[in-house]
Amino acid sequence: MTSIIEYFSELDFEFVKNSLWLLLTGAIVTLEITLVAVSFGVLIGLFVGMAELSSYRLLRIPAKVYVDIIRGTPLLVQIFIIYFALPNIINMRIEPYIAAVVACSINSGAYVAEIFRSGIQSIDKGQFEAGRSLGLTWSQTMKMIVVPQAFRRTIPQLGNEFIAMLKDSSLVSVIGFEELTRKGQLIIAATYRSFEIWAAVAVIYLVMTLTISRFVSYLEKKYNSKGHR
C-alpha cells in the first residue's frame, strides 16, 4: 500500500507538458493514417460491397473470400505479413509508412464492404425499380439513387469504423511507424515516466474519439432531418 502511495506521490506531470508537442505531432500522424486508411477503405468497400451483392459468381466469391480472410484474422498479423513477410517474396523493402497504410486500408476495406453491403440491402427494392423503370442504367441507378441513400444510412457505422481504425492504428507502432503510441514509447524510453506518458496518450486518444463520435452524431442528425439533405 505504501508503495502505491509513494508511486503516485512521485508522479510528475511536468514530463507530459514537456513532451506534449511531441505527442500531439504523433496524434496528427495517427489521424492522418486513419483518414487515409478509411478513405481507401471506403473506396475498396464500395466496390467489394457491391461485388458481394452481384449475381456474378466471379465477382461475388472473391469479394466474400477477401472479407472473410481480413475479418477473420488479426490486424497485427496482417501488418506483420505486409511488413515482414511480403518483402521476402517481392524482394523489396517496404517502408513502415507504406506498410502501415496498405495494411490498414486493406483491413478497413473489408469492414466497410460489409457496412455498404448491408446498407445497400437495406434500401427498398422499389427505389432501384423506380430508377430502372425511368430508363436509367444499372450503374446510373446505383450511383445516383441507391448508393447515396445507403451512404447516408451507414453514416453511424462508418463513424464507428473510423473510430475503431483510429484506435487500432496504434498497432502499426510495432513496425516502428511513429504515430501516437510509438511516440509515447519513445518518450518513455528516454524519460522512464511510464504512467504519466501512457495516461497522456490515452487522454489524447479519448479526446479524438469523443470528438469524432460527436461529429458523426451531428452528421447523422443533419442527414436524417426532414428537408435538409
Add this chain to the structure above:
Amino acid sequence: MIVIKDLHKSYGANEILKGIDLHIKKSEVVVVIGPSGSGKSTLLRCVNYLDVPTSGSITINNETITRKTNINHIRAEVGMVFQHFNLFPHMTVLENITIAPVNVRKMSKEEANAKALELLKRVGLESKADSYPDQLSGGQQQRVAIARALAMEPQVMLFDEPTSALDPEMVNEVLDVMKDLAHSGMTMMCVTHEMGFAKQVASRVLFVDQGKILEDTTPKELFENPKHERTKEFLAKIL
C-alpha cells in the same frame, strides 16, 4: 402499341402467368382487375421487364423485346407509377422529376427544370418543387411520381395500384390526374381496385384470375353483364 403473346412467368415451380395474350392500341386505357395473387401486377411489371417473362413475347411500338434489346430504351418510352410511389427521398421534387430527362434523354438542366415545373403545374403542385418527398402527403407524392414518369414523355403509362397505399381522402386527387391523362390521349395500362375509375375512363377492362385473362371487354359489359362465374363472384365481393 403493345402486343403480348403467350406470356408465361414462373417463380420457381410457382406459375404466376399462364399464357397471356393481349393487344393494346394507341390511346386505349386498359384497366386490369382481379383478386390479389392473380398475377395482374406481374403482368404489368413484365411489360417493362421489371419482371422478366419466362416465355412468350412482348412487342412495344413494333419492337419485340429480346435478350439483345437495349431495355433502357424501351423503359424510357414506358412510364411506371408504383403503389408505394418510390420517390427518391434524398432528392427534391424537382430533382426527382429531372433526373431521368437529364441523364437518359440528355436534356439540359434548364430545359428539364422548365418542363418539370410545367408538369408540376399540371398535377397542381408547382409550389412544391423544392420540397422533399417526406414533406408531402401520400396523394401529393403519387402526383409527383406521375409527373416524374411523364417527364420522359413516355408513349405508354403503367399504373400498379396507384391509389392502394393512399388515405381515402387522397384517392381522388390522384384519380383526377389519371383521368386528365386518359382524356389527353395517353395509352394507359392500370391495375387498380377503383371500379369507379374503371367505369368512367377505361376503354377496356380485363379480369385476371389465376394467371389468365378471363374477360376482356368494355367496362359496361363487364360490370353489368359478366360472363364468367369467377368474375361474378369477384364483383359481388367488391361492389
